[in-house]
Amino acid sequence: MAVGSEINPNDAISSAQKVELLFFGQLKERLKCSKLSLEITQPLTISELKLRLVSQYPHWQPWLEERELLAALNQTMSSSDEIVKAGDELAFFPPVTGG
Amino acid sequence: MSIHIQVQTDDFNVGDEHNTLCSNNKSDGAVVTFTGLVREFSSGDNVIALELEHYPGMTEQLLQSIAEQAQTRWQLARICIIHRVGYLALGEQIVFVGVTCRHRQAAFEGAQFIMDYLKNHATFWKKEHFKDSSNWVEFKQSDKKAMGRWQKKP
Numbered sequence: 001m002a003v004g005s006e007i008n009p010n011d012a013i014s015s016a017q018k019v020e021l022l023f024f025g026q027l028k029e030r031l032k033c034s035k036l037s038l039e040i041t042q043p044l045t046i047s048e049l050k051l052r053l054v055s056q057y058p059h060w061q062p063w064l065e066e067r068e069l070l071a072a073l074n075q076t077m078s079s080s081d082e083i084v085k086a087g088d089e090l091a092f093f094p095p096v097t098g099g
Numbered sequence: 100m101s102i103h104i105q106v107q108t109d110d111f112n113v114g115d116e117h118n119t120l121c122s123n124n125k126s127d128g129a130v131v132t133f134t135g136l137v138r139e140f141s142s143g144d145n146v147i148a149l150e151l152e153h154y155p156g157m158t159e160q161l162l163q164s165i166a167e168q169a170q171t172r173w174q175l176a177r178i179c180i181i182h183r184v185g186y187l188a189l190g191e192q193i194v195f196v197g198v199t200c201r202h203r204q205a206a207f208e209g210a211q212f213i214m215d216y217l218k219n220h221a222t223f224w225k226k227e228h229f230k231d232s233s234n235w236v237e238f239k240q241s242d243k244k245a246m247g248r249w250q251k252k253p
Contacts, residue, residue: 075156093154096218
């Protein structure tokens, strides 16, 4: 999977049933993925969604379970117990280092 | 009262930004600007360039919110924040923060608050390039500590 590619680009499922995932910084490089659409059938917490990702991509486990990993739900910093719904945008990234 | 936020790959001209902060401004007695540059030494090796990426959309919102907080707290009349992304060579400009205020102390503090807050919260990630390798910059605890001084009311 190339950086910048989506997992199922031709998937017929409407975006209403999907969560758009984004990865940044070192995480993006380690996962070799900048974004992907994840199909969900019901709302789930950010930590549940992480577990879904790990079961789907077991080699991502060490990076997704990194203690300092941050999450932003619909571009707002979020804790792992927040609920993700279809149509949401969820980003994972390491601590920021701008300026 | 104005806030200007810009995330861009292009360079900026500090003189132009300073003039914009000063032009037609009869109420403010103080202009404070800060410019961050790509420096040579980091963790021992010679840095030859930096690569900066960000979360488009979220970054601009965060910078806007940082500026609004500073504006309210120090009554800053004009704020300009410019942050570059992409590949930046040694000595190039990375970030610009400029503020205007009636008096200098509030202007100094406001600009410093914006930089501290930006370093701790704005969604940018920096990668250092050396001659034969590259390395993602780790978050610095000293930046977190710098935030502590703003917990108390000025």
